[in-house]
Amino acid sequence: MSKTLVFGASGQLGQCFKKIAEEKSIDSLLFPSEEEANILDIGLLDKLFINNKPDYCINCAAYTAVDKAESDEQAAYKVNKTGVENLSKLCDKYNTTLIHISTDFVFNGDKPSPLNEEDETSPISVYGQTKLDGEQIIPEIIKQFFIIRTGWLYSEYGNNFVKTMLKLGAERDVLKIIADQIGTPTYAMDLADCIINIISSGESAYGIYHYSNEGVASWYDFSKAIFDISKTDVKVLPIPTSDYVTPAKRPAYSVMDKSKVKRTFSIEIPYWRDSLKVCISKLK
Template identity: 45%
Template structure:
């Protein structure tokens, strides 16, 4: 089994590099942006023709949500053109692509299903949605995995930010009216490996996050509880913490489709968070 990981320095890429140790018989190729810029079609074509992967797991993405509002060109190149070139030169391989809850506008009263209408609020969401459409148009075999609120041991994320802030201040304000689900990168990585173990799944779009619902305030509160941090946590509204890009107020994802396809149980976000906090604290 030949598996190519793009964006190997990302949170998910690093998580997969650790999980790869459990599958020494597979031929893994981890490539960072410097080693494979997915916006360079000729380089993508060369690497795919040489390696001929059975699976590509595309972890490469432009994820700076606020900066994307100004860096429009690079956001679309990485999030739209990159998936297009991977799809166009995929051959008989299977592409697993990581997408986002930001393709939705957050106006749904219930968890989003895969077929629900999309309406991104900013450049990041628009560029990721365009990347999804490129894959649907050009890839022979693929799974688009939308996820949300990623955190883990590697890279920069909300968990790391909260723990860093707790070392500098005794009072932290966190938004309470944006609702979604924190997702542990290790659980997502296991989902991706399960797709490989099944030799691919039915072409289409799937939602994956941990189980449960939370606000950013709930998320922060649990982080400090599990880390044994005693500080003052102030709930604020999103308008009190203005950002350059709009964010969906509600982006809980319905996971029924992927659970039925893969036949596995997804941990609750609190269960996974507690384990991670204990490991890194």
């Protein structure tokens, strides 16, 4: 496999890459520490690229505090736009292919059918706008890039909805969960596997791709599945978004059309409940 630098290695997706590299003995995946891989320090990054000469660079680093971004706009832009610009410049300079992780939050959620890569973007949050700005700066700088949009990410690592539900389910008898936001839960290990397949393929069909697990769910459906699979006895009540007001707006519908990524890289994508079972068995 080609030599690949992974940025944001301590985050949820970065830790999934580490686990896969360990399980499959992939020594070409390199995980620099945050001290030597600060995407806001282009001088530091330059040394990293010179020393490692990577064929690929995976950017998992992001400002992902969706609600906090509404009041911390400058910090979100620094990481999600300036950091991406820095990596793009260095990938262009050293002939490295950039694989950048983006989000379903670049859409407003008004389209009632699965979103494809050509659909119009229109973020309704600061976080979504910063991620879109990061996406848009890449093709201005470099031709060799894959942008992977995903959403509703969870795994055994980091903070995520599955781990939060398991914790709350152990503490409470009743939970109220939003039922009118629709998307697809995505197991971060599956996404990491997909990206490794993209690299291994050597395919140069650069551009934007959508990836999530198969199927459709609301947060209410997702939570019910978590408690069902984990055999946690808790009553879950469906509520509308209007009953749980947050600083940032969320897309009401962000189910993704994965036809392009499946066709281009000949991959099969697991159904979301099947992957959830795998994750919960590991957490247990």
